[in-house]
Amino acid sequence: MVRPTLAKQIPNLQQAIKEAAWRHIARAGAPALSLRAIARDLKITAPAIYNYFPDRDALVTSLIIEAYTSFGDSQLAARDAVPAQDLIGRLTAIGLAYREWAHRFPQRYQLIFGTPIPGYQAPMMEVMPSAARSLGVLVSVVEQLRRAGRLKVRSFPKVKAEFQAGFEMWKKYGGEADILSLSISMVIWARVHGIVSLEIAGSLPPFGASGDDLYLYEINSITRQFMKE
Amino acid sequence: MVRPTLAKQIPNLQQAIKEAAWRHIARAGAPALSLRAIARDLKITAPAIYNYFPDRDALVTSLIIEAYTSFGDSQLAARDAVPAQDLIGRLTAIGLAYREWAHRFPQRYQLIFGTPIPGYQAPMMEVMPSAARSLGVLVSVVEQLRRAGRLKVRSFPKVKAEFQAGFEMWKKYGGEADILSLSISMVIWARVHGIVSLEIAGSLPPFGASGDDLYLYEINSITRQFMKE
DNA sequence: TTAATAAATATACAGTGTTTAGTTATAAGG
């Protein structure tokens, strides 16, 4: 006396729910995500979704993890497409891939790095692995530059003492990296995020012929300021 | 046969609605803003608000303009607190004031620069004046540096041709400024926004004893990279 | 065949923004 099959017409409902959610997000943005609209799409009732996700936030968390994974894949692919010796080339490549992914999936970018769902706060414990994997690509390249003695920083602000612990957690997921590498990665991330988030919000006009000249300028500023050679 | 007074107990309902809205935003964040909750606060019914704002988005727009004004005030005050001769000092001052304001009013910062209201898109025509006034403070200092021949840029990416027109609009509001000054202001803005937005979202740990060392580091990076002397 | 059970539905509740119709209060004109 156990369980019946889950599927009638739809073989994998859990997956189908997420796919329908992505369709809605792509069309109307993350805030417009509605369980009832998803249910209508799949010709089921809204409470049926609760068999696969405890509540709407859990669905959103699941989507965020998927987005981080997609983002991380593109970061890894960009890094590994450049020879391991060419660290500056790798840094540039992941920088460009960062913007490219964000522009290809602006709604996903806002889902991850913005706060587009009203009362939602991402549960760090669940999201951390996929988040650290994606942002860890940058850290890994910076760390290798540091080990090669090619970091051009005389002094750098230290993380506040009581946050050192939380910072150490990153090391677990992102591979063994020095605090300095993590800190510099944060600055780089902030700079890149600054431009990309304003671009996506439509607050920055496109610079240059293909609209990415300002971004390239910043990527070069970063390498010139922080890296030797 | 004309019009009656608008107020019974509440002398200025329009203002009272906005104040109640700010209270809710400060407590629960912008996405939690609810016309019915505001109405409950003021002991009126929700549709009564429609006598003062055509819809919820109009109320939000009004709040955004108020926020920009408050932000602009703090920018102007910071700039004018430093002697006009000390342009680098002025640049540093408005940079610090930017972060200070954002940390004092994180909800307002997200209201302006994030996208915290589900379907809302700010109407540029209405918001532009107050937005340009506040961001124009940065532009004005950069422009004065340019006129003094103290901009350290060999080449800088140009704004895409078809956006030149929209860029010219900024000049109307932000005072007469060269396109180069506007462009450099954009980069500076993006860098500052990158850190501040991540800080406010809780994604950046505090650096240094008072948590602003990383920000100071970036402000100095900006002046060292773009300005002479 | 029967009993167990996962999965779906039906229904309901409390909340939202907004529309419509009707009411109230005020101020001016005759």
Add this chain to the structure above:
DNA sequence: CCTTATAACTAAACACTGTATATTTATTAA
């Protein structure tokens, strides 16, 4: 002073939302 025009407000309803509860359906194992 009293009527009338009208701005401002309320009451009720509509179409939504997420979610809880109870019930039904369908499947599978005993």
